Amino acid sequence: MSDITLDSKIPPGPVAEKWTTYKFERKLVNPANRRRYEIIVVGTGLAGAAAAATLGEQGYRVKAFTFHDSPRRAHSIAAQGGINAAKNYKGDGDSIYRLFYDTVKGGDFRSREANVYRLAEESVNIIDQAVAQGVPFAREYGGLLDNRSFGGAQVSRTFYARGQTGQQLLLAAYQQMARQVGRGQVELYNRTELIDVVVVDGRAAGIVVRDLITGEITSHSAHAVILATGGYANAFYLSTNAMASNVTAAWRAHRRGALFANPCYTQIHPTCIPQSDDFQSKLTLMSESLRNDGRIWVPQDPGDERPPAQIPEADRDYYLERIYPSFGNLAPRDIASRAAKRAVDSGRGVGPLKNGVYLDFADAIGRLGEDTIRERYGNLFEMYERITDEDPYATPMRIYPAPHYTMGGLWVDYELMTTVPGLYAAGEANFSDHGANRLGASALMQGLADGYFVLPNTVSNYLAPLLGTQPVPTDHPGFRQAEQEARERFGRFLSIGGTRSPDHFHQRLGRIMWDYCGMERTREGLEKALSEIPALHEEFRRDLRVVGDGQRLNQTLEKAGRVDDFFELAQLMCRDALEREESCGGHFRSEHQTADGEAERDDEHFAYVAAWEWTGQPGAAQLHKEDLEFENVHLAVRSYK
Amino acid sequence: MASTLNLTLRVWRQDGPDDTGRFDTIEAPGIKDDMSFLEMLDVVNERLIEAGREPITFDHDCREGICGTCSLMIDGQAHGPQRGTATCQLHMRRFADGQxxxxxxxxATAFPVIKDLMVDRSALDRIVEAGGYITAETGGAPDANLIPVPKPVADAAFDAAACIQCGACVAACPNGAANLFTAAKVAHLNLLPQGEAERYSRVENMVDVMEDHFGSCTNHGECEAACPKKISIDYIALMNKDYLRAKFKNRRYLSRNP
Structure with missing residues (x-):
């Protein structure tokens, strides 16, 4: 345990001037000196690729690492619906302040005002930048950019590229980075996975990586290390995340001294295709944008077995429109998810397993025609049909909530630096901007703001005083020891010689997490999870089977390391959820709800960021608190009614 | 309702790039037809691990048909029998019991096998690094609505930009050519007004690197048929047109010293 004081380093002054003030007062590195600095970027999604590209353009020497075969595979690519920006191109009353306000409110008043304001400010620059890079955003016939609406907002501020906005934004960032690779400013390491973070004399010194093809474990050092390694929703096993998404980089940093913030803030996305069977490997998201035109309903009567088209209006319950008339089907994600869970729990679920609710486009098709709907959502409808073998133009989609995004992550200050000097976290890997619930179309915004605009401004403040110093050499005992520990750890996985695969254990861990740390949490359930997870982890250590060896490509071995880290993280998620005796955003404790079942916050006792310090055992993390101050947005009960 | 298939897999196994490789016959009974093809391989792999055998190595990630990581020649067809569908979105209901x-x-020569079903496609990244971008350094962009882009132009650029870089076009091509992949990126950027300034240097640089790694296009059209994003072969014609013009405009080889 240590006496860490969390200094958020929020600049003084009015919220609208803080970022400008910061940018002027930060220390600069002269363009000619930038090549004397090395920066490691781990992860090549939106945040990582944008940071690597921009830092490379500025003249720093960058090493970029990805465990994928190509940097363009990162899971940012799967984001469908869009990206928010306070452009007010629709003239419907949007502004930077409104986007800031909506995001703080949407996050259920558990985020830092200063960070969120900066995010809203940079949102407009992101759109300009992306268009200059050639992102083919949707356009009106006059050639200007089109917008649509997303949950938690009453203005149209979401820019989109069909249902593939993440793909197009990631490709643009990847192409900007590829340009720097071509120029020799960025050195790219593909199929290379971070295994450990190395801290020497209290500063980030570099990383230990494993070459996934040869199994070789090596070290890389730099003046600063940026982790842009995504979120941890795969702790639930079944989630909308890609198969390889994992928490290892953030978790290894945590074990080396970086505090982990708000791990219990997880987002369960309301519109995913319901699980069909036990073999299922992942869940597939159907973009929130569908709620612009789709209406969500279940039959009034739990025993109603009629096909949806034969159920008359009077026998349907459009529950979101009924409970939240002003936001209707565009209520924020946490609220829409809980409402779906209640509808299914009340026995009114639809589909063969009665585990979904309808998302119905009949009205929109009647009003706008099938062609317009195809133009807007064609690729999503096709994907739905391929998976379910049902035609959503003819029969309503069936949807159900699924783990999707994690608001928690490594604690960072205003500069996106973790509690380890020189170690930064960006994008979903940090905790900073979304509070307890992220609004739709805000993840792309945050990843790109961090990568293109925030880090390139803040990193120099740390680097400038290091002028003339060399990175710690990789034969330093700190690196040697971390490499040795990594070799021993992977050797252990190979030598257990048990009977079950890493996936088998991951699936069982996921079930515990979904049952007790999912959409609704109780003290009793969380305590149960906290006794079951260590026991299962013990079984994993005793009965794991990894076939093959460590000197060649071995996907089972890669998976074993990732699952091992999920076991430790899962305990911290439950600890955090247990400690937070309130309901806020994605964190819903059944003990803390209003008479009509809405989340009940406790601002007097819980308006803080919970930042956890590793003390050597997963169950014994030490809690530190960063109090949240609200100077601009008035703390209020979040109402979407 | 879901039914169950009993299948036999003939799977290519290869220990490493230098190994000659071989087909293994693996029985796959009890496969539910609402599984995806990759979920079927997951089940087969779980059984192999439980039997103490090495699981089949294959590339995959998002399983939503967008990341482009998955591959596989299935009965000689890139991404299998369903048009416009990546392997991860192919479902077992497309196959028959007993098959x-x-x-x-x-x-493809440009895609050396790493292990089993996994290949190295990084030559495609080299093509992008040679010019598959618009030079627009962070910070200097004008307002996004300053340059209107006619909707049909934006749509055509988008259709090309939908490429997921999976490499199916190369795998399906009898010559192992990457023209459809390269043409899609060239068209995405060359059609847009933002891409105009680098139009001719882009196409020349990308095509030259492409030719260093890949075979030549002889208009078989197999690439278009195999593409999971249904990218049109017409883009190759657009690329060829720009490449020809670039050779006159850039005059790179004419000014070269002998």
Whole structure:
């Protein structure tokens, strides 16, 4: 345990001037000196690729690492619906302040005002930048950019590229980075996975990586290390995340001294295709944008077995429109998810397993025609049909909530630096901007703001005083020891010689997490999870089977390391959820709800960021608190009614 | 309702790039037809691990048909029998009970096999690094609505930009050519007004690097048929047109010293 004081380093002054003030007062590195600095970027999604590209353009020497075969595979690519920006191109009353306000409110008043304001400010620059890079955003016939609406907002501020906005934004960032690779400013390491973070004399010194093809474990050092390694929703096993998404980089940093913030803030996305069977490997998201035109309903009567088209209006319950008339089907994600869970729990679920609710486009098709709907959502409808073998133009989609995004992550200050000097976290890997619930179309915004605009401004403040110093050499005992520990750890996985695969254990861990740390949490359930997870982890250590060896490509071995880290993280998620005796955003404790079942916050006792310090055992993390101050947005009960 | 299939897999196994490789016959009974093809391989792999055998190595990630990581030649077709569908979105209801399915890696000189069904496609990244971008350094962009882009132009650029870089076009091509991949990126950027300034240097640089790694296009059209994003072969014609013009405009080889 240590006496860490969390200094958020929020600049003084009015919220609208803080970022400008910061940018002027930060220390600069002269363009000619930038090549004397090395920066490691781990992860090549939106945040990582944008940071690597921009830092490379500025003249720093960058090493970029990805465990994928190509940097363009990162899971940012799967984001469908869009990206928010306070452009007010629709003239419907949007502004930077409104986007800031909506995001703080949407996050259920558990985020830092200063960070969120900066995010809203940079949102407009992101759109300009992306268009200059050639992102083919949707356009009106006059050639200007089109917008649509997303949950938690009453203005149209979401820019989109069909249902593939993440793909197009990631490709643009990847192409900007590829340009720097071509120029020799960025050195790219593909199929290379971070295994450990190395801290020497209290500063980030570099990383230990494993070459996934040869199994070789090596070290890389730099003046600063940026982790842009995504979120941890795969702790639930079944989630909308890609198969390889994992928490290892953030978790290894945590074990080396970086505090982990708000791990219990997880987002369960309301519109995913319901699980069909036990073999299922992942869940597939159907973009929130569908709620612009789709209406969500279940039959009034739990025993109603009629096909949806034969159920008359009077026998349907459009529950979101009924409970939240002003936001209707565009209520924020946490609220829409809980409402779906209640509808299914009340026995009114639809589909063969009665585990979904309808998302119905009949009205929109009647009003706008099938062609317009195809133009807007064609690729999503096709994907739905391929998976379910049902035609959503003819029969309503069936949807159900699924783990999707994690608001928690490594604690960072205003500069996106973790509690380890020189170690930064960006994008979903940090905790900073979304509070307890992220609004739709805000993840792309945050990843790109961090990568293109925030880090390139803040990193120099740390680097400038290091002028003339060399990175710690990789034969330093700190690196040697971390490499040795990594070799021993992977050797252990190979030598257990048990009977079950890493996936088998991951699936069982996921079930515990979904049952007790999912959409609704109780003290009793969380305590149960906290006794079951260590026991299962013990079984994993005793009965794991990894076939093959460590000197060649071995996907089972890669998976074993990732699952091992999920076991430790899962305990911290439950600890955090247990400690937070309130309901806020994605964190819903059944003990803390209003008479009509809405989340009940406790601002007097819980308006803080919970930042956890590793003390050597997963169950014994030490809690530190960063109090949240609200100077601009008035703390209020979040109402979407 | 879901039914169950009993299948036989003939799977390519290869220990490493230098190994000659071989087909393994693996029985796959009890496969539910609402599984995806990759979920079927997951089940087969779990059984192999439980039997103490090495699981089949294959590339995959998002399983939503967008990341482009998955591959596989299935019965000789890149991404299998369903048009416009990546392997991860192919479902077992497309196969019949009792069927034998042959599963191979992408076969192309530019894509060496790493292990089993996994290949190295990084030559495609080299093409992008040579010019598959618009030079627009962070910070200097004008307002996004300053340059209107006619909707049909934006749509055509988008259709090309939908490429997921999976490499199916190369695997399906008898020459192992990457023209459809390269043309899609060239068209995405060359059609847009933002891409105009680098139009001719882009196409020349990308095509030259492409030719260093890949075979030549002879208009078979197999690439278009195999593309999971249904990218049109017409883009190759657009690329050829720009490349020809670039050779006159850039005059790179004319000014070269002998």
């Amino acid at each position: 034998t399915i042959t599963v191979e890696p992408w076969r």
